[in-house]
Amino acid sequence: MLLEMDSITKSYGSVTANHNVNFNLRKGEVHALIGENGAGKTTLMRILYGMERPTSGEIRINGKAVAFHDPTDAIGQNIGMVHQHFMLFPAFTIAENIVIGREPTKGLKFDRKTAMEETLNLSEQYGMPVNPKQKVADCSLGMQQRVEILKVLYQGAEIIILDEPTGVLTPIEVKELLISIKKLAASGKSFIIISHKLSEIMEVADRITVLRDGHITGTVNATDTNEEELSKMMVGRELVKLERRKLEYGDPVIDVQSLSIKGAKAKPLLDNINFNVREGEIVGIAGISGNGQSELLQAISGLIPYDQGTITIQGMNVTGASVKQIRESGLAHIPEDRYLWGVSKDATVSDNGIMGHLESTSKYGILQGKLIRNLVSEWVQRFGIKTGSLSTKAQYLSGGNLQKLIVARELAKETPFLIAAEPTRGVDVGAMEIIHGELLKRRDEKAGILLVSSELTEIMKLSDRILVMYEGKIAGELDATVATEEQISLLMAGGKAVG
Amino acid sequence: MKSSLQSLLQPLIAIVAGLLVGAIAIVIVDGNIVETYREMWNGAFGNFYFFTSTLARATPIILVGLGASLAFKAGFFNMGSEGQMVLGALTAAITAVYIPGPGWFKAIAAIIAAMIVAGLWSALAGWLDSRFGMNLLITTLLLNYIASLFAGYMVAYPFKDSTTNSALSQTQMIDKSVFFPKLFSGMTLHIGFVIAIVATIGLFLFIKYTKKGYEIRMLGGNPLFASYGGVSRGRLMVASMLISGAFAGLAGASDVLGTSYRYLDGSLVAANYAWTGIMATLLANSNPIGTAIAALFLAALQTGGMGMERNTDVPLEVSSIIQAVLILFITAKFTMSFIKRKKAGAKDGSTN
Numbered sequence: 095m096l097l098e099m100d101s102i103t104k105s106y107g108s109v110t111a112n113h114n115v116n117f118n119l120r121k122g123e124v125h126a127l128i129g130e131n132g133a134g135k136t137t138l139m140r141i142l143y144g145m146e147r148p149t150s151g152e153i154r155i156n157g158k159a160v161a162f163h164d165p166t167d168a169i170g171q172n173i174g175m176v177h178q179h180f181m182l183f184p185a186f187t188i189a190e191n192i193v194i195g196r197e198p199t200k201g202l203k204f205d206r207k208t209a210m211e212e213t214l215n216l217s218e219q220y221g222m223p224v225n226p227k228q229k230v231a232d233c234s235l236g237m238q239q240r241v242e243i244l245k246v247l248y249q250g251a252e253i254i255i256l257d258e259p260t261g262v263l264t265p266i267e268v269k270e271l272l273i274s275i276k277k278l279a280a281s282g283k284s285f286i287i288i289s290h291k292l293s294e295i296m297e298v299a300d301r302i303t304v305l306r307d308g309h310i311t312g313t314v315n316a317t318d319t320n321e322e323e324l325s326k327m328m329v330g331r332e333l334v335k336l337e338r339r340k341l342e343y344g345d346p347v348i349d350v351q352s353l354s355i356k357g358a359k360a361k362p363l364l365d366n367i368n369f370n371v372r373e374g375e376i377v378g379i380a381g382i383s384g385n386g387q388s389e390l391l392q393a394i395s396g397l398i399p400y401d402q403g404t405i406t407i408q409g410m411n412v413t414g415a416s417v418k419q420i421r422e423s424g425l426a427h428i429p430e431d432r433y434l435w436g437v438s439k440d441a442t443v444s445d446n447g448i449m450g451h452l453e454s455t456s457k458y459g460i461l462q463g464k465l466i467r468n469l470v471s472e473w474v475q476r477f478g479i480k481t482g483s484l485s486t487k488a489q490y491l492s493g494g495n496l497q498k499l500i501v502a503r504e505l506a507k508e509t510p511f512l513i514a515a516e517p518t519r520g521v522d523v524g525a526m527e528i529i530h531g532e533l534l535k536r537r538d539e540k541a542g543i544l545l546v547s548s549e550l551t552e553i554m555k556l557s558d559r560i561l562v563m564y565e566g567k568i569a570g571e572l573d574a575t576v577a578t579e580e581q582i583s584l585l586m587a588g589g590k591a592v593g
Numbered sequence: 594m595k596s597s598l599q600s601l602l603q604p605l606i607a608i609v610a611g612l613l614v615g616a617i618a619i620v621i622v623d624g625n626i627v628e629t630y631r632e633m634w635n636g637a638f639g640n641f642y643f644f645t646s647t648l649a650r651a652t653p654i655i656l657v658g659l660g661a662s663l664a665f666k667a668g669f670f671n672m673g674s675e676g677q678m679v680l681g682a683l684t685a686a687i688t689a690v691y692i693p694g695p696g697w698f699k700a701i702a703a704i705i706a707a708m709i710v711a712g713l714w715s716a717l718a719g720w721l722d723s724r725f726g727m728n729l730l731i732t733t734l735l736l737n738y739i740a741s742l743f744a745g746y747m748v749a750y751p752f753k754d755s756t757t758n759s760a761l762s763q764t765q766m767i768d769k770s771v772f773f774p775k776l777f778s779g780m781t782l783h784i785g786f787v788i789a790i791v792a793t794i795g796l797f798l799f800i801k802y803t804k805k806g807y808e809i810r811m812l813g814g815n816p817l818f819a820s821y822g823g824v825s826r827g828r829l830m831v832a833s834m835l836i837s838g839a840f841a842g843l844a845g846a847s848d849v850l851g852t853s854y855r856y857l858d859g860s861l862v863a864a865n866y867a868w869t870g871i872m873a874t875l876l877a878n879s880n881p882i883g884t885a886i887a888a889l890f891l892a893a894l895q896t897g898g899m900g901m902e903r904n905t906d907v908p909l910e911v912s913s914i915i916q917a918v919l920i921l922f923i924t925a926k927f928t929m930s931f932i933k934r935k936k937a938g939a940k941d942g943s944t945n
Contacts, residue, residue, distance in 0.1 A: 397820060418823035427821070435821045438814030449811065449822035456804045463802075
């Protein structure tokens with residue numbers, strides 16, 4: 095056995111993040127570690143990478159017990175980790191980012207030429223092409239992921255930990271990454287992948303270990319299991335099948351006419367966008383991120399100005415109106431970047447919860463503590479938001495729990511029109527089930543929903559109608575009941591719709 | 594509970610570091626550390642007279658600090674307290690001298706006029722920022738010079754005191770009937786201190802429990818989140834700068850009506866009330882109650898320093914050294930939060 099983690103327990107005060115966890119890894123194996131947010135996956139990997147010390151338990155590499163005090167120790171034992179949020183220097187080239195920490199030198203000087211050559215050799219050896227001279231700032235997220243992996247390979251990693259590696263990638267990049275992982279594993283490298291995307295796990299993993307509430311619920315061979323069984327092991331119960339009723343669509347809740355935003359460059363950010371969303375309808379917008387979706391949502395919600403176009407919400411012309419007016423006309427908005435737009439990290443859970451609910455929670459301009467507590471604690475219960483208390487600062491909530499808080503806040507506005515941008519990004523299966531269920535419930539209640547997601551499966555599962563955005567234009571419109579993944583992928587990549 | 598302890602930790606470390614460096618300075622000038630600090634304590638709190646003098650000195654510092662704390666809470670770096678305070682004091686003095694009526698009426702009119710003028714002066718900078726994108730930090734700093742020099746001109750020419758032969762640039766003395774009542778006879782402490790304490794509690798409640806206070810906190814915490822939630826940055830900016838300046842104006846009025854009884858050119862600037870108030874706010878992380886406590890501490894440092902100089906061979910400068918260390922700590926923190934906000938501003942869709 096290459097790596098054994100034996101009876102690892104990690105407690106923070108009264109909270110036990112890992113409870114007697116046994117985990118092992120064979121040479122050349124891809125071993126997936128799955129579980130809901132807060133199940134203890136990340137803690138276990140932080141222990142392995144020397145960022146945390148276990149309360150009890152032992153780590154053995156090739157049968158020999160080791161103790162890591164910091165990541166340097168772990169790297170010394172040929173363990174490498176690629177974090178969920180990339181840790182690259184955007185202003186530097188790919189080669190410079192890869193050799194960082196072990197730069198080749200000539201005398202006292204950094205030897206840039208050798209760095210380039212070594213990067214090229216490495217990328218050829220492992221079949222992961224990169225341009226060493228390119229600046230990281232100019233790279234796609236898929237390319238940055240590749241640079242991260244090459245960086246740990248350059249450091250001599252034999253065991254590579256990937257934390258949510260596909261979270262930000264496009265479908266094509268995901269495919270390429272999975273192929274690279276398989277190739278590297280075949281050449282003798284071993285992988286631990288933390289993920290919650292079961293379809294990808296099933297495709298790439300040899301074995302799968304499931305964690306729930308800090309306990310191992312099982313380790314299975316990928317060939318002996320299926321997605322339903324894994325979900326059950328993660329959540330601890332059967333998942334409810336989503337029910338979507340057939341609905342008659344009503345009047346449009348939003349109507350967008352010839353919306354355009356000129357960009358700083360030659361290409362417009364939004365180019366003559368026309369669409370509507372009707373009562374009882376979910377319209378999904380698919381597209382690789384950066385093709386104008388963010389600008390479209392921000393323009394609709396009044397956060398950025400636009401050069402041309404008319405926007406009508408609930409029959410009211412809100413062209414050029416303020417955010418407040420637009421919200422009052424009937425918009426609720428689950429923002430795409432929850433940390434940037436969706437919360438104030440230093441503020442408490444209840445403070446973050448009442449944004450937009452001030453009318454109902456204040457009297458004569460004074461906040462009503464009791465009303466606020468009732469409102470927010472009802473959401474905490476209904477959505478299973480894990481928080482110390484209502485006065486816990488938002489920054490101490492995990493991403494998934496924060497997302498549930500935002501979703502609860504926006505749904506509670508019960509507006510006729512809802513923007514749901516990446517509503518389940520980074521949340522676990524259980525939370526995703528709740529959020530999807532709530533969105534469909536709003537649809538049943540005759541709300542119109544504009545869903546933007548980089549997850550094709552999510553778009554296909556929830557939408558009645560699918561719009562595909564490419565380079566600021568709506569490249570195609572498809573009926574969700576008959577659209578196929580191939581059709582959408584093709585439109586996303588700039589191809590023409592077929593059939 | 595844990596987080597409030599943590600927020601106390603930073604200022605405490607700064608104060609302890611200041612006292613330690615001060616101790617080194619005392620050793621260098623051959624003083625006795627324990628004795629020197631004891632004299633300093635006595636000078637600030639040693640008897641009832643010294644204690645009330647410290648409170649009197651803290652009064653304008655608290656009021657200025659409160660104004661700055663409101664602006665900082667909303668994320669606006671109002672560096673213009675000095676100019677706002679000067680204009681407030683000038684307005685209060687002129688109003689008190691020239692408006693007819695009974696004493697209490699003159700006093701109230703002077704306070705209100707001072708708050709309005711200082712508030713508008715401050716709101717001007719807010720408006721320039723929200724309307725034309727002129728950086729608030731820079732405009733408020735520059736407006737200080739305009740205010741001080743303008744006030745200097747006013748008391749050197751149109752409103753110069755002609756009742757005495759004094760060559761000083763100052764207004765006439767206000768009538769005795771307008772003086773703030775003293776809290777204890779024979780002491781310098783006046784009713785302005787009570788106003789400052791009430792204002793402290795009022796501002797604390799306002800920020801924590803009102804809708805507008807909530808919007809100010811969210812705007813200061815994450816401006817993008819606030820705008821996403823429908824909070825109008827421009828209007829809130831002008832409004833919070835208005836109130837912030839009004840506090841500085843109140844500080845100026847309180848000095849004129851309670852201590853100086855006239856506006857004397859340069860006296861407020863020399864006493865450094867405004868910058869000490871800003872320091873108190875930064876030390877207290879813009880918490881109103883913390884600001885009042887920090888203001889009291891800084892005032893004690895100054896009155897205590899004088900006591901120390903009277904009774905030991907250690908020079909007053911030791912007080913300045915302790916303050917300087919505090920400033921060093923605060924500047925580092927302030928710069929960090931300024932950089933953080935610059936970054937957030939760059940991502941703000943509305944400003945590109």
